[in-house]
Amino acid sequence: MTEQANRLLDGPRGPKPKRVFSRRNIFLYGTLLMVTIYYAIPLYVMIVTSLKGLPEIRLGNIFSPPMEVTFEPWTKAWGEACTGLNCNGLSSYFWNSIKITVPSVIASIIIASVNGYALANWRFKGANLFFGILIFGAFIPYQVMLYPIVIMLRELGLYGDLSGLIIVHTIFGMPILTLLFRNYFTSLPEELFKAARVDGAGFWGIYFRVLLPMSLPIFTVAVILQVTGIWNDFLFGVVYTGPEAYPMTVALNNIVNTTQGVTEYNVNMAATILTALVPLVIYFVSGKLFVRGIAAGAVKG
Amino acid sequence: MESSISIRDLDLRFGSVEVLQGLNLDIGVGEFLVLLGSSGCGKSTLLNCIAGLLDVSDGQIHIGGKNVTWAEPSERGIGMVFQSYALYPQMTVEGNLSFGLKNAKMSKAEISQRVARAAEILQIEPLLKRKPAALSGGQRQRVAIGRALVRDAEVFLFDEPLSNLDAKLRADLRVEIKKLHSRLGNTMVYVTHDQVEAMTLADRIAIMKGGQIMQLASPNEIYNRPKNLYVAEFIGSPSMNFIHGELKGGDFVADGLSIPMTGYEFADSSEKEGKAIIGLRPEHIATGDNLASAVSRTKAKVSLVEPMGSDTIIYASVGSHPIHIRMDGQATVKPGDEVEIGFQPARANLFDPSTENRL
Amino acid sequence: MSADRPNQLFRNMNAKVAAIPMIVTALFVFVGGTAWTIVYSFTKSGLLPRMKWVGLDQYERLWGTKRWLIAIENLAIYGLCMLVLVFVIGFILAALIDQKIRFENTIRTVILYPYAMSFVVTGLVWQWILNPEFGIQNIVRGIGWESFTFDPLYTPEIAIFGVLIAGLWQGSGLVMVLMLAGLRGIDHEVWKAARIDGIPAWKTYIFIVIPMMRPVFITTLVLVVTGIVKVFDLIVAQTGGGPGIATEVPAKYVYDMMFRNNNLGQGFAASTMMLVTVALIVIPWAILEFGGKRSND
Numbered sequence: 001m002t003e004q005a006n007r008l009l010d011g012p013r014g015p016k017p018k019r020v021f022s023r024r025n026i027f028l029y030g031t032l033l034m035v036t037i038y039y040a041i042p043l044y045v046m047i048v049t050s051l052k053g054l055p056e057i058r059l060g061n062i063f064s065p066p067m068e069v070t071f072e073p074w075t076k077a078w079g080e081a082c083t084g085l086n087c088n089g090l091s092s093y094f095w096n097s098i099k100i101t102v103p104s105v106i107a108s109i110i111i112a113s114v115n116g117y118a119l120a121n122w123r124f125k126g127a128n129l130f131f132g133i134l135i136f137g138a139f140i141p142y143q144v145m146l147y148p149i150v151i152m153l154r155e156l157g158l159y160g161d162l163s164g165l166i167i168v169h170t171i172f173g174m175p176i177l178t179l180l181f182r183n184y185f186t187s188l189p190e191e192l193f194k195a196a197r198v199d200g201a202g203f204w205g206i207y208f209r210v211l212l213p214m215s216l217p218i219f220t221v222a223v224i225l226q227v228t229g230i231w232n233d234f235l236f237g238v239v240y241t242g243p244e245a246y247p248m249t250v251a252l253n254n255i256v257n258t259t260q261g262v263t264e265y266n267v268n269m270a271a272t273i274l275t276a277l278v279p280l281v282i283y284f285v286s287g288k289l290f291v292r293g294i295a296a297g298a299v300k301g
Numbered sequence: 302m303e304s305s306i307s308i309r310d311l312d313l314r315f316g317s318v319e320v321l322q323g324l325n326l327d328i329g330v331g332e333f334l335v336l337l338g339s340s341g342c343g344k345s346t347l348l349n350c351i352a353g354l355l356d357v358s359d360g361q362i363h364i365g366g367k368n369v370t371w372a373e374p375s376e377r378g379i380g381m382v383f384q385s386y387a388l389y390p391q392m393t394v395e396g397n398l399s400f401g402l403k404n405a406k407m408s409k410a411e412i413s414q415r416v417a418r419a420a421e422i423l424q425i426e427p428l429l430k431r432k433p434a435a436l437s438g439g440q441r442q443r444v445a446i447g448r449a450l451v452r453d454a455e456v457f458l459f460d461e462p463l464s465n466l467d468a469k470l471r472a473d474l475r476v477e478i479k480k481l482h483s484r485l486g487n488t489m490v491y492v493t494h495d496q497v498e499a500m501t502l503a504d505r506i507a508i509m510k511g512g513q514i515m516q517l518a519s520p521n522e523i524y525n526r527p528k529n530l531y532v533a534e535f536i537g538s539p540s541m542n543f544i545h546g547e548l549k550g551g552d553f554v555a556d557g558l559s560i561p562m563t564g565y566e567f568a569d570s571s572e573k574e575g576k577a578i579i580g581l582r583p584e585h586i587a588t589g590d591n592l593a594s595a596v597s598r599t600k601a602k603v604s605l606v607e608p609m610g611s612d613t614i615i616y617a618s619v620g621s622h623p624i625h626i627r628m629d630g631q632a633t634v635k636p637g638d639e640v641e642i643g644f645q646p647a648r649a650n651l652f653d654p655s656t657e658n659r660l
Numbered sequence: 661m662s663a664d665r666p667n668q669l670f671r672n673m674n675a676k677v678a679a680i681p682m683i684v685t686a687l688f689v690f691v692g693g694t695a696w697t698i699v700y701s702f703t704k705s706g707l708l709p710r711m712k713w714v715g716l717d718q719y720e721r722l723w724g725t726k727r728w729l730i731a732i733e734n735l736a737i738y739g740l741c742m743l744v745l746v747f748v749i750g751f752i753l754a755a756l757i758d759q760k761i762r763f764e765n766t767i768r769t770v771i772l773y774p775y776a777m778s779f780v781v782t783g784l785v786w787q788w789i790l791n792p793e794f795g796i797q798n799i800v801r802g803i804g805w806e807s808f809t810f811d812p813l814y815t816p817e818i819a820i821f822g823v824l825i826a827g828l829w830q831g832s833g834l835v836m837v838l839m840l841a842g843l844r845g846i847d848h849e850v851w852k853a854a855r856i857d858g859i860p861a862w863k864t865y866i867f868i869v870i871p872m873m874r875p876v877f878i879t880t881l882v883l884v885v886t887g888i889v890k891v892f893d894l895i896v897a898q899t900g901g902g903p904g905i906a907t908e909v910p911a912k913y914v915y916d917m918m919f920r921n922n923n924l925g926q927g928f929a930a931s932t933m934m935l936v937t938v939a940l941i942v943i944p945w946a947i948l949e950f951g952g953k954r955s956n957d
Contacts, residue, residue: 011368014359032756036770042785042829043773049788061802062794114678122675130679130686137690139886139942143914143931147700147709147924148693171685178682203674232778234893235911239919249780253897256784265788276781283776284769290776291837354852375858387849391871400867401857448853460849 050074050270057265073264077271082261083243083254090271093251096162097231097278100247104166105226108173109219115174116181117207121193131178138175146239153240160242168240169230177222184218185211217289224286225293228279248275304363305330305456305488306351311360313346313512320346321512324360328490333482335499336492338509339535344492345460347509351490352458353377365455375401377456380449384461386441388433394444395429398451419450422481439470446481459491463498475501496536500524508532526650530657533580533650539614541580542624545654548577553651555579557620560597564647573651573660580650583614583627587643595643601626603638615640694935701928709924718929728930731908734820738909739888741824742831746884747877749828750835755865757836758843768840772833779830783897786826787813813899816906823898823907830894831887835880842876843869878945885941889934910934 019025045062050073052066079089119127149168150159158164188211196206237247246254252275256268283290306328313321321343328334336344349355351362353374361370369377388397398419402412420426423443433441442462449457459478463471479502482489493499499506500520507517508531516528527533533541546555551572553560560579567573587595601617601624612630616623617640626642634640651660701719704712722728753771757764774782789795792811800808812822846869854864870877892911899907910930918927 011361012370013361014370015356016371028756028759028761032761032767035753036767039770039774039829039833042789045789046785057794061799062789062791063799111681115682118675118678122672124672124675124679127675127679130683133686133690134682136942136946137686139882139938140690140694141886141890141911141931141934141938143890143911143927144697144935145689145693146914146931147918147927148696149689151709152688171689174682174685203678228776232780234778234780234896235915239915249778249893252784253780256787257897257900265794268784269788272781272784276777279776279778280773283773287765287769291772294775294834294837295841349852352852352856354855373858374852374855379856381853381856383849383853385847385849387847387853389850389853389868391868391874401859404857404859404863448857452857 046269046273046276050077050266050273052266054262054264054266073266073270074274076264076267077255077274081255081264081267081271082258083246083251084258084260090248090251090255090274093246093248094274096241096245096251097248099162100165100169100237101227101230104169104173104230105223107166108170108177108226109222111170112174112177112222113181113215113219114207116178116183117185117211118203119178119182120185121206122203131182134175134178142172142235146235150239159240160245162241162245165236165240165245165247168236169233172236173226173229177226180222180225181218184215188214220286221289221293224282224290227282228290231278303330304328305332305365306490307361307363308347308351309361309363311347311350311362312358313343313350313355314358319512321350324512324514326507326514326517328488331486331488333489333491333502333504335503335506336490336509337494337496337499337506337535339494342509343512344494344509346512348458348460348490348492351456352379352381375405378454379456379458380452380454381458381460382442382445382449382462384464386433386438386445386465388441388444388448390433393430393432394425394436394447397433397444398447401448402451415451415453419447422450422484423447438466439474442466442474443477446478450485455487457487457489459489459493461492461494463493463495471495471498478502496538500536508535525648526659527580528659530578530580530652533652537582539583539625539627541582541650542586542622544579544581544622544624546577546579548572548574548651548660550574553577553579553649555620555622558599558622560644560646560649562646562649562651563596564645565649565651566647567651568659573653576654577660578652578654580652581624581644582648583625585645585648586624586626587645588626588628588640589632592641592643595645597646598641598643600639601642603634603636603640605636606634617642697928698932698935701925701932703925703928705924705928707922707924714925718925719933722926722929722933725926727905727908728910728913730905731910731913734907735889735891735909738820738824738827738891739885741821742827742888743881743884745824745828746832746835747880749832750880751839751870753832753836754839754843757840768837771836774830775833777830779891779893780897782826782830783823783894783899786822786829787898790822790825814903816903819899819903819906823894826898827891827894831884835884838876838880838883839873842873845876846872878949882942882945886938889938 041063048065049057049062051069051071053068053070053072056067077089078091080087081089083093118124119131153159153164153167156164158167192210193206196210201209231247232249233247234249234253237250241247241250252271255271304327306326308324308326311321311324312319324347336347338344346355350357351364353369353372357370361368363369364377364379374381389400392400395416398416399412402415416429417426420429423446425440425443425447428436428440428444433444436444445462462478463474466474475498478489478491482502491498491502503520505517505519506523508515508523510531516523516532518526518528523532523536527536530543534543544555544558546553546558548554548562551562553562592598599619601619603615603617605616607614607616608630610630613628613632613634614625615628615632615634616625618624619642628634652658653660700709700711702713702715704710704714704717757767761767790811790813792798792809792814797808797810800810812818812825850868850872851864854868859868890911891909892915895901895907895909895912901908901912910933914927914931914934917923917930
């Protein structure tokens, strides 16, 4: 017996020895490091290019950090860059984008949340049919609906105008947002809704006093989804607005891809960062909620 | 007794959290050992360490006389059955049973022979061509057991295998696991939080709390002679009655109650004095016809009656002490009645209130 | 009593009012707009839509146009490569990140940030990096490899692959996130069972985990494919369809026909073809995904 006990004490003991630099770890972290660098490089190149003077760019290497940091390209991109028509920079288009994004986001979220609530808790005849059409609509290439909407907006006298574009964004935000809100409200316990009804609350009473206060996260997700989506839009902007009302993305494209004069790469990159700034800030600040917004786009109905 | 599994000074830490502390355990060849405890007690963690699914922080694990502390799970000679069944959903039952063997480059003939044997033992032959999604919960768990069976392992590990099943199926499969054990005769380690499973299946039960084994003994011993207050309270439903009092000259004395402890076996055969807690199982408090066997008698005032068919639980008070008593199912008692009850010191349990250990 | 019973039409009145925007959008924009475009694709519309029936003429002309054929070919090359690579890269990255690694959040954040940026920005950045005079080609030559040539955006035969690099950079983070969510959704005990069975990790991924992730793969596939068919801004910003017409795509063809060349009929016919392409993918998916479910219930 003691012999067995002694034998038992021999041999491996404690945690399995692991080398920090095992082949697996070198492969794993090596790959991830290279991947991370690959993904990060364009942002880095944008930033360093925008801080260099033109002569320095002509000399050399797009990856090298600026020898002499200058913010002139940034001020030029904001205030003086030429879009082909005028040379007022991006500033006015930045405000256009704000004027488009803010009302579109508010309108689309109000409509979609109320609609999702009606679909989740007040099912009525035909609701699912229309909802099905709406979801299918999300898959129809926008190109198919471009021209009919031009006609509708023209009839309403809104073609080429900011408010026309706002309506378009509200319409095309509807499928995904309605799905998002419907799924969220469906996931809430039904007893809550029933209890509120027993307490005598009506359609709007329940929406405002019961559901809204407990739905802050999903509204945040919706705002993130919509702000980035609308800010980044190009197609609707270029189709439904005129040169004065262009959103920032369209103006950026015009600045960079204009063929007149000397190409100022540093100004172009500064303009590009300026355009990407709003969604980037939202992305880095919101973190997990942004991912949740993406996942929401992939949820099945 | 020869050991099938030996665990020496096992420690497991997640960061600064000690999950298992200095744990020693020997499991005999062919033994059915149940690890029992409430959630978070470390029982599943211990099982995962034995399986090699968790790397230990210190100590050793031996299976079948070999030190397997650093061995891969597949090299430890174990089969394991999980709570969620963990079947491979895209493969047929046959595929599930044979996948590990194919991977180990076993010959086709050997594989089909093993699969056929497992299917015969578990009576799942008609299901071999089906996919898990087309099986009921009970059938899925049989397949999961089959997957452990085909590995021809010395040791079977069960991680709460019946928890996802409904009560009726759970009882049926429990019986089958017991039959399987007596037929195969291999060592089985079984984790559960269900004391009925533990009592019915185990050769020995290890009751765990806070990463340590509170008592390791046969079901009978654990039920009749719990080593400490925790074990006494954990085992038995409804749970044991506890009354705080004092040992004075061989009697247990509490407010309005005095029980002579003649016939009680003290832990080291010496009588004790001073503060004590007496533990009385509801079914060991005698009433009606059984009163004859009781040593000391007193009156209890009934406050609530719960008839359950096979027996009746009454909630009553003796002096200032609330107690519950299990009576015959046909007993006719009403709240407000006074019933005569009797105690059997030999079946009582005494604990030291400061150390919580059995006296 | 029956007189008190409210009219069916007014039951749930508030909910119906709330659903009006959805109903109007679904009927007038999605159904109406699509039907309108399809109908007018059979007409001789030019600068303005005209209800002059010409049958399949527009489609015959479309399929006889070199620019459209190139656009379709590009879409096929871009789409196929994008599809395969985005899944391979996305899944491998997700599997690597799922190995309980350190700095997971940082790595995930870096891989996904391009997805937060617009296609216009993506196109312009990569136009700059792939610029032969200053970008990668110039740097490699600077190191000493004088004959190194890498200027996809100025070489018609491979220009579409320059766009592909940018598209992959922007879109693979999305696939990675979806795949990671799928991997995290796999029952841990299945992994344990596979380890007990002695199955190596790569085999577990291929034979057990990936088959279990079928729903995630299908949903991601639908998202990626609809995204590919819509590709427009990226091309406009990065290459403008050039050099020449080397990187034309259907979405750009539609836009140019409708709003630049005053050739609405061609635009309508081309966009209808895009719709057909998407329908060929989405409808079987919808039947598989939702049709099957109903029969199970």
